[in-house]
Amino acid sequence: MTDGDPVVGEDEVAAFGVLHGRLADAVEAAVRGKRDVVELVLVSLFAGGHVLLEDVPGTGKTTLARAVASALGGVSRRVQFTPDLLPSDVTGTSVYDPRTGEVRFRPGPVFANVVLADEINRAAAKTQSALLEVMEERTVTVDGVAHAVPAPFLVVATQNPIDLDGTYRLPEAQLDRFMLRTAIGYPSLEHELDVLRPGSGAGRVAAVPTVCDPQLVFEYGRRLATVHVAEPILEYVAALGTASREDGRLRLGASTRGLRSLVRCAQVWAAAQGRHFAVPGDVQALVEPVLAHRLVPTREAQLSGTTTAEVLADVVARVAVPKPAAR
Incomplete structure (x- = not known):
């Protein structure tokens, strides 16, 4: 957005409301009964931020992130954070190409529209800090060269607040990079019964329809800043x-x-x-x-x-x- 951009009009707001509702409906097809959480994740998506999902295992954190990526229609990647994960495993690295005799950059999994950083607190601080630049600047710098990630760019990180074995505390600097933090929580009895029924579409990310494209999300995000x-x-x-x-x-x-x-x-x-x-x-x-x-x-x-x-x-x-x- 620049100072010359006109303020968003009522027609644009109405159109965004329709798109927002369709995205929420699509994601909720896989994550039942958590409309408030889905809407918060979508707020972060359109606001250009990142989300930290903090909850116990089995509540649908990974399903939610994958469902958002499916509804968005963009490229999604999942990174399973472990103690032995290296920064280059996340951001990418320079490799030698014997066919050309040149060194070229091989992008890591952060080069996607939606990046699921699963159990982010299980990686060492050095690997966690590798996300700081890309989350803030939307670029990865390797050997002095900056490489831009796709737009829109959303990191959905998950962590289990109960199991502390083999985990590392997220530093304040990294927590501050997440636009919002929320928890999914257990479903209500009604929605849990729906999930348990054989043949239910709950939890099936493959059934989530694609309702827009990344460029449309990026444009709306830019306009909503006005x-x-x-x-x-x-x-x-x-x-x-x-x-x-x-x-x-x-x-x-x-x-x-x-x-x-x-x-x-x-x-x-x-x-x-x-x-x-x-x-x-x-x-x-x-x-x-x-x-x-x-x-x-x-x-x-x-x-x-x-x-x-x-x-x-x-x-x-x-x-x-x-x-x-x-x-």
Whole structure:
């Protein structure tokens, strides 16, 4: 987006709402009863961010990522993170071609529209850090040459918060690269019965229809960056960030990157709701998934069992909400 780009119009917002609904319906054909989680992943896709899915095994994390790739119609790759995985196994490396006598770049699995980083916390810190550049810059630099990844580019990383054997903690710098974090959770009884029925299409990624193409997603993402965000909304987001930094239960409050992500996600969320402007409710709906994983509680807060989500809920409750402008 440039300063000369016109603000997105109501017709474009309406068309995006239709596309967003079709994508969500397609993904939900494989991941039943998790519409809220599917919509959050799509928000990150159109906002140009990445998603961290943190949940116990068997809840559908991998299925969700693969279903999004199938509905998108782009190239998808899966990387199973293990302790012996090397950075070059993720980003690619230079290889010698004996036929030509030249050294050429062999792209790694990150050169795709959707990259599933499965159990990302099982890789060593050096391999995890190999993702930092590509997640932020959309390029991989090898031997001083930058190679661009396809657009749109979405990393869906999964990690199991229960099993700590053979895992490495994700550093704050990498957590901050994920636009949002969410959990799928167990399905309701109704949807779990649907999954258990023989012949059910639940969990079958092959049955997910392709409803658009990557170029269309990229164009919508660029246009949705012009959804109107009024100055009072920006001041509200900044106030939430300041309040988190001043909260005594946190060692590390919301980063500026996190607040920018919150604004960007609010733009996409507003368009998905059929509006070409953001309101405070859009910000409030996304505060926890966008900011909670970026915060670091104090040791005292950890010992008392206080979560960053609870701290954020208190922050939202005490920061004044901007009122609609008088007409």
